[in-house]
Amino acid sequence: MSAPDPSEWTGIAPHPGARDLPPGRHELHRDRLLAAIAQETRTPGVARTWRRPALAAAALVLVAGVGAGLAATAGDDPPAALPAPVASRPAARPAPPGGTAKIQGYGTVRHLTATADLVVRGEAQSAADGRVVYRVAEVLYRASHAPVSAKITVLAPEATGRATVLYLALSDPLTPAYTPLGGDVGIFDVTGDTVTSRSATRSVTGLRAEHATTAGRAFVTTLPELRQVAAERG
Amino acid sequence: MVMESSLRARVRAGDPGAFAELFDQHARSVYNHAFRLTADWATAEDVMAATYLQAWRSRDRVTEDGGSLRPWLLGIATNEARNHIRSNRRYRRVAAALLAGDRTQPDHADEVAGRLDDTRRIAAAIEALTRLRRPEREVLTLCLWEGLDYEAAAQALGVPVGTVRSRLSRARARLRTLVDAPPRASRQPVLDDPVSLVREVSQ
Numbered sequence: 001m002s003a004p005d006p007s008e009w010t011g012i013a014p015h016p017g018a019r020d021l022p023p024g025r026h027e028l029h030r031d032r033l034l035a036a037i038a039q040e041t042r043t044p045g046v047a048r049t050w051r052r053p054a055l056a057a058a059a060l061v062l063v064a065g066v067g068a069g070l071a072a073t074a075g076d077d078p079p080a081a082l083p084a085p086v087a088s089r090p091a092a093r094p095a096p097p098g099g100t101a102k103i104q105g106y107g108t109v110r111h112l113t114a115t116a117d118l119v120v121r122g123e124a125q126s127a128a129d130g131r132v133v134y135r136v137a138e139v140l141y142r143a144s145h146a147p148v149s150a151k152i153t154v155l156a157p158e159a160t161g162r163a164t165v166l167y168l169a170l171s172d173p174l175t176p177a178y179t180p181l182g183g184d185v186g187i188f189d190v191t192g193d194t195v196t197s198r199s200a201t202r203s204v205t206g207l208r209a210e211h212a213t214t215a216g217r218a219f220v221t222t223l224p225e226l227r228q229v230a231a232e233r234g
Numbered sequence: 235m236v237m238e239s240s241l242r243a244r245v246r247a248g249d250p251g252a253f254a255e256l257f258d259q260h261a262r263s264v265y266n267h268a269f270r271l272t273a274d275w276a277t278a279e280d281v282m283a284a285t286y287l288q289a290w291r292s293r294d295r296v297t298e299d300g301g302s303l304r305p306w307l308l309g310i311a312t313n314e315a316r317n318h319i320r321s322n323r324r325y326r327r328v329a330a331a332l333l334a335g336d337r338t339q340p341d342h343a344d345e346v347a348g349r350l351d352d353t354r355r356i357a358a359a360i361e362a363l364t365r366l367r368r369p370e371r372e373v374l375t376l377c378l379w380e381g382l383d384y385e386a387a388a389q390a391l392g393v394p395v396g397t398v399r400s401r402l403s404r405a406r407a408r409l410r411t412l413v414d415a416p417p418r419a420s421r422q423p424v425l426d427d428p429v430s431l432v433r434e435v436s437q
């Protein structure tokens with residue numbers, strides 16, 4: 001027999017039946033899917049590669065190796081559902097000296113959170129030579145190896161006096177200094193409880209799952225949602 | 235089969251119309267499968283949407299020969315659901331919230347009687363699923379409720395056929411143990427009592 005015998009399951013696993021999607025949602029999701037397909041078809045080089053962390057990290061290794069003679073480590077494996085990578089992103093940025101390569105593609109806040117060494121809310125106090133003294137108002141997540149104090153050094157050209165949430169990689173454990181994940185992908189501007197991704201073109205598209213319809217637009221969420229996702233990492 | 239082959243070829247070629255067709259044919263099935271694996275209708279909707287986007291991105295894995303693409307979609311949906319519900323503890327927590335919410339539904343109007351039957355059936359199924367480990371839950375939903383044969387389920391999950399059989403066997407044994415256990419005197423047929431609820435719905 002190549003399928004279970006329903007009689008063996010009588011009384012122990014009643015069929016739950018099936019529901020339709022809520023009214024209008026079938027059409028909505030189909031339209032979103034087709035819009036995403038159209039977008040990815042128009043920009044295959046960007047859309048099909050930037051969400052592939054392993055490939056972006058591999059490109060980083062190549063750039064870092066050739067340009068600076070530095071060894072870099074590859075990033076996390078992609079989620080199980082992701083297809084095998086087929087191309088690399090050419091514009092990966094070399095890692096800061098002494099830092100660990102963490103420039104990747106990020107599709108969701110969860111992915112950012114899972115990769116970050118430190119997630120903080122605060123604002124830049126002063127900036128010089130690409131180094132920012134960042135005043136930390138709240139730590140949403142901290143890895144055990146990541147030092148944090150009221151002020152941290154962030155290697156990014158950041159304007160002062162602007163409230164942000166930063167997803168950071170520890171790029172220099174000695175200083176210590178941090179770098180936003182994926183460049184501006186890891187930077188979110190905060191207005192009240194509303195949080196908006198800094199970049200529209202290189203932004204996550206969802207909290208826990210990617211949403212095709214928000215691709216190419218700034219991602220907007222709330223501070224409590226970011227806290228919740230951070231808490232889920234524990 | 236010719237139609238399936240044609241659809242497969244179009245999916246593989248990245249024809250948007252083929253994906254629209256695939257969506258119309260199987261979105262409901264993917265949605266319900268996702269619900270059973272996440273115990274949350276809103277999450278199931280997210281999983282369904284992510285499944286089709288992932289299917290588009292994985293289209294080069296579709297071979298031109300073969301039958302329905304539904305097992306392939308259900309396999310992707312299973313992976314996507316895992317990304318949402320990473321632990322059994324979380325599944326049980328979400329399921330408990332679902333069942334608690336269902337308890338608050340109105341029960342006075344005749345017009346909601348059908349909906350309540352539906353709700354109780356779903357509650358019984360979810361209660362049963364909370365008693366299983368995730369791998370068992372996945373094969374049960376695929377084989378028993380989505381009607382995949384062992385080979386299709388194995389392909390969807392990326393495991394050997396023997397693994398599907400053994401997981402299903404363990405799931406059955408586990409549920410059978412629950413149902414065969416002698417009822418306690420104080421047991422009432424309420425939503426938070428999976429054994430009595432399964433018995434009640436099955437009768």
